[in-house]
Ligand code: ADP
């Protein structure tokens with residue numbers, strides 16, 4: 057029997073997680089996708105900053121001034137985040153959680169936080185305040201009240217894992233999308249690849265690769281005529297105020313997701329630098345800076 061297309065959507069990590077697969081029958085598609093969603097749920101329980109009992113949040117509680125051992129997957133994501141922070145001089149930085157919380161508060165109240173509160177949150181942010189030990193697979197934080205935030209990297213990683221789980225169930229023709237992050241496996245039968253419609257118009261073809269889009273155009277709060285996006289510029293401590301949309305094509309989701317967030321902060325020159333650092337990666341600034 058030929059392959060049929062099946063599509064599922066469930067909410068994970070605060071977005072619609074969409075899985076499209078080609079399988080011989082519905083039962084196999086359902087079984088494989090259920091396993092993929094279960095894996096994404098496990099990752100969410102590890103990495104969510106919204107859930108008080110996530111592994112990430114207990115780490116923030118426990119790791120100030122002492123080493124705390126973490127699960128291999130969480131360690132890997134923190135490690136990748138820390139590497140990118142060093143490469144981008146902190147433009148991408150998973151320790152910006154305190155600043156992200158201020159942004160969420162501002163979105164709620166419609167007001168910017170006062171200088172002193174901002175200064176305090178900035179003092180609790182910065183990748184140099186997080187130490188990682190590979191041999192111990194452990195994390196140590198240097199400042200009280202630090203909040204880690206994997207919102208710019210975890211969805212791409214979750215898509216990678218979903219594809220891996222599907223493959224273990226013998227499904228190779230698949231696509232996973234979580235918000236702006238897409239990971240594609242083998243092509244649909246008889247096709248060149250997965251056709252992805254782009255928000256700015258046009259389309260692109262994807263197979264065995266990842267595509268992430270990130271920027272200031274969708275999630276923002278407007279205060280006194282200024283738009284502050286949900287991506288923090290760690291230099292100011294505030295959300296990006298320029299209009300920018302960055303897109304990254306990479307071999308895997310964790311790379312595409314994190315580099316797209318970094319490129320949104322860094323803009324055109326940073327995009328070039330990221331391409332030099334990560335071989336085979338394409339970084340495209342769809343909408344450049346300016347106000
Ligand atoms: P989206 O969440 O819309 O897919 P991104 O992948 O760009 O977009 O991630 C944005 C999220 O990343 C924010 O909601 C926040 O949780 C986190 N974040 C914000 N600023 C930074 C930053 N400078 N470096 C790393 N992560 C960030």
Ligand code: MG
Pocket residue numbers: 207208209268270312313314315316317
């Ligand atoms: Mg991202």
